[in-house]
Amino acid sequence: MAMPDGPSRRRVLGLLGGAAAGGAVLAAGCASRPRPAGPPRLGLLQYVRAPAPDAARRGFLEALGRGGFPPGIGVVLLERFAAGSMATCRAQVGELLASGADMLVAIGTPPLEAILSVAPARLPVVFCYCSNPWGAGAGASYTEHRPNVVGSVSTSPLAAELDLARTITTDLSTVGLVFNPSEANASFEAELLRREASERSLTVLIEPVAGPAEVPRAAERLAGLGVGALVRVGDYATSVGFASLAAVGLRQRLPVYSVDPSDIATAGCLAVVGWDAVEDGALAGALAVKVLRGRSPSALPFEAVERKVLLLNRRTARAIGVRFPPLLLRQAGGVLG
Structure with missing residues (x-):
């Protein structure tokens, strides 16, 4: 069966690394560790299993597929679910880093907070289902934020x-x-x-x-x-x-x-x-695609969910x-x- 055209992991990492040379972030969890071969590895961390965050996750993965990075083909998906525990969140961030994640995805404010407290500052981070990324330490505004972090904001109406x-x-x-x-x-x-x-x-x-x-x-x-x-x-x-x-x-x-x-x-x-939680995840997924294709998170604003x-x-x-x-x-x- 023919494989769909799309950037290989080596090419994506090269794009991200090249962007880093121009002031963007590196897509690397630990520069000294040999990287597994294959597509980019996305570490996805979700705080609880419930209909709304599950819908956001679904929207995120669907957007990855539409952008040319279907899980299992365009990216290797490493998933963790924290069962509502911050201690588990932090431990799972460490597991994802040890697994060679090239990007971390937070579904929820607590996972974002855990990622930012544990992961290297050069590792790209994308978030969704998050009402308060600023409280998690992601930045001061939609445009003034950590250079390695981007995502969709869904502060409740x-x-x-x-x-x-x-x-x-x-x-x-x-x-x-x-x-x-x-x-x-x-x-x-x-x-x-x-x-x-x-x-x-x-x-x-x-x-x-x-x-x-x-x-x-x-x-x-x-x-x-x-x-x-x-x-x-x-x-x-x-x-x-x-x-x-x-x-x-x-x-x-x-x-x-x-x-x-x-x-x-x-x-x-x-x-x-x-x-709409699916739209929330889809916005973040589209941002992740841009980063995987070489854009720096620092050049991308946070995006607000608009479909009420x-x-x-x-x-x-x-x-x-x-x-x-x-x-x-x-x-x-x-x-x-």
């Missing part, structure tokens, strides 16, 4: 989430938020949510958690305080524990909103406004006694039930 909640409940005055303050991305988005809420004369009541197991009790406490809705930010604790959060909303007849489109089918989730998704769940609405405004139903990209 928190203003749109609050506007959605106010559209459905016009007299809404207080929302409840459960999140893990030890997660850099969650703390970043929680602060953004507070600012957006303040501009809308909304009060945010917060219940911090250390992990998914604490989510249902925290949600019950917020319901007991009389919040008018529960909202989500980009947070792994409530991502993994979202079903229990939504279940509290269902029992308490309380609207629950999310920024993760994959949450919409969860019983108790009323509505979602969030980014609005989804509504009629089953939940009926269960908690909520009616969607007709205009909102017409605007929705999908309505369940």
Whole structure:
């Protein structure tokens, strides 16, 4: 069977090395270690297995294929999944470096943070499914960033989430938020949510958690305080524990909103406004292709995900006694039930 045309690993490494001579980064984890023969080796690190990061990963790999680097042919894919542990993340970065990775790919803010704390500064790094690359140490802005790092930014559309909640409940005055303050991305988005809420004369009541197991009790406490809705930010604790959060909303007849489109089918989730995770990964994949073809990450800006998704769940609405405004139903990209 004929192999598709595409840059060999030696040619790609030469392109990257040549770019480095002009001020770009080297595609090398350890210059003194002999390189395995074959295509470029991509080390992919994902923090948790869940629908949204899995969709981002799928978009990334599909974009690699479209760009001439299909996994298994154009690149060797080395995958690691950290099961929500930063210690595991850091250890897996070391494994990927020892395996001769020529580029590291972070799916999530915690993997990006782990990579930047462990990997050599000359190794190209691409990220996606990341709301706060700046908090992870990737740079100061979309254009001012580490010279070896580039990726797609998907800070949750928190203003749109609050506007959605106010559209459905016009007299809404207080929302409840459960999140893990030890997660850099969650703390970043929680602060953004507070600012957006303040501009809308909304009060945010917060219940911090250390992990998914604490989510249902925290949600019950917020319901007991009389919040008018529960909202989500980009947070792994409530991502993994979202079903229990939504279940509290269902029992308490309380609207629950999310920024993760994959949450919409969860019983108790009323509505979602969030980014398309496949597009998120595809943007990062296209950036990775540019780097593999010789562009320096330093010459590429971070890219913001732009495709917003609005989804509504009629089953939940009926269960908690909520009616969607007709205009909102017409605007929705999908309505369940």
